[in-house]
Amino acid sequence: MTVEFEARAGNGRFLVSDTAPAGVFTREDLSEEQLLFGRAAEEFMRTEVAPRAAEIYAKDWPLTRALIKQAADRDFTRLEIPEAYGGLGLDKVSTACVGEQLGLLPSFAGSLGAHTSIGTLPIVYFGNDDQRQRYLPRLANGELIGAFALTEPEAGSDALSARTTATLTADGRHYTLRGQKLWITNGGFADIFTVFAKVDGKDFTAFIVERGMGVISGAEEHKLGLDGSSTTALMFDDVKVPVENVLGTIGEGHKVAFNILNLGRVKLGTRNIGGAKQALTGAVKYAVGRRQFGKSIASFGMIKHKIAEMSVRCFVGDAMVFRSLGEVDEALSCVDANDGAAVLREIEEFAIECSINKVWSSEALAYVVDESLQVYGGNGYSREFPAERAYRDARITRIYEGTNEINRLIVGTRLAKSAAVTAAMASGIGPADHTGSTVRQLVAGAKRVTLHTLAQAAGKYGKALGGEQEVVSRIADLAIEVYALESAMLRAEKMQARGGGYAAVALDIVSVFAADASDRLIIAAKNALAAITGAGAATAVERAIAELRHGPFDTIAARRRIADAVIEAGRYPL
Known part of the structure; x- marks a missing residue:
């Protein structure tokens, strides 16, 4: 299509x-x-x-x-x-x-x-x-292996506080790097590193550094998960890097770091959802084969609930990731692929959506591996079964590529600065357009409430909004919920138009997700508006609830239908 x-x-x-x-x-x-x-x-x-x-x-x-x-x-x-x-x-x-x-x-x-x-x-x-x-x-061709060296002992989420320095040598031919990096994936065996250091202690800059220039790897970290990947510290003790290896412009290393992380976040979303599908499929196969009380545990209602809800997370995350990447590809089709600066300018336009995908997919994966382990019961706690490792491996996804807390702040603060969003707030925010399906009504109402809440926050806090982290994170939660629900709805509607296959299952998935999203949206809006409006909170919250209220829907029956379809397929089939 x-x-x-x-x-x-x-x-x-x-x-x-x-x-x-x-x-x-x-x-x-x-x-x-x-x-x-x-x-x-x-x-x-x-x-x-x-x-x-x-x-x-x-x-x-x-x-x-x-x-x-x-x-x-x-x-x-x-x-x-x-x-x-x-x-x-x-x-x-x-x-x-x-x-x-x-x-x-x-x-x-x-x-x-x-x-x-x-x-x-x-x-x-x-x-x-x-x-x-x-x-x-x-x-x-795989002759060289690459790595990315940004994090330091005192510079985690605050990457620009890096202490690694780069000093130009007297002959002007090299920069001397001094400092340390932490948590470097492929650190034990990579050949080429993108390293961030401050020229003369102030200008944050990226360098291409070869291992042979004197990079020293620390011992392998003993990690909770991903213990089959190399993660080490890197030491730079007077490492001489040719001036030709400055990457980009001196003093603009932040553009390298943050734009690469933007793209990495949405791509991490694909791996997260792929991992969630693997965990779900494993849980289904185990549940079908595991018999208790004389029958397969896959026939029990509470196991079906878990299988269905895991399927919901996989479907929604899938819809979000492909929507975002499709939009990125469309934007990139308008620029010269060999013009790196132009490509990155387009990708930066999607920083909000990249962070949304990172947060949502990592938290969806966390839910799925947790429920998958629960399906395995006691066996899930054993290293003899795959659920235990999946559970441990998933935990890092809420931390690297920017913690989910940092990414929520990115979503909220960037929305407040978005020209398209601020123009909508300035033009006045009216009632939602209550036409179409109940899910479409909820999406429209959720957009209006998110914009209204953001406008109220911007009006009260102004440039100090970024310091109100609890409020910003609730606004981010509203936006994330909107993007997730709308993406899933649009995919399901597209499947309905094509007909056949799992279109009916997709409709059940979206209906279940919408029913629960309504409650989450109301909670986020109530928390944010109560903090923002103070004495006027009651009226503001009542209006928000009216926009976000979703009519009764039999989610139990719908989840049973979803689970039955997945169990019959023997895997996640959508």
């Missing part, structure tokens, strides 16, 4: 637009080429990577490097590198089709993902031609 993008997306415009199903990209719009990449990635993970899991978790880094080289031989490391530098120059949706399948083994996903994304893309987007010629072909 053709996607007919109606207007420019990004920068929170979903809050002020009325999008039609034909105007969003969904899984059902994947091309045959994109599907082939996904199937090839799944086959690679199942036949080459999964059978070596024990060795990967034993920290056999030569094996991990060899598997990354095999991935390169299958073109999985080339997707986003321009053709002129040994890549394929494909769209972001194609990368999502590959990334989703990496969820089968999250530790390897972390290693390969760090290489292809944050380890390579800084040079793709910010490197000059010489830097691209020197490094990208060898990153594309």
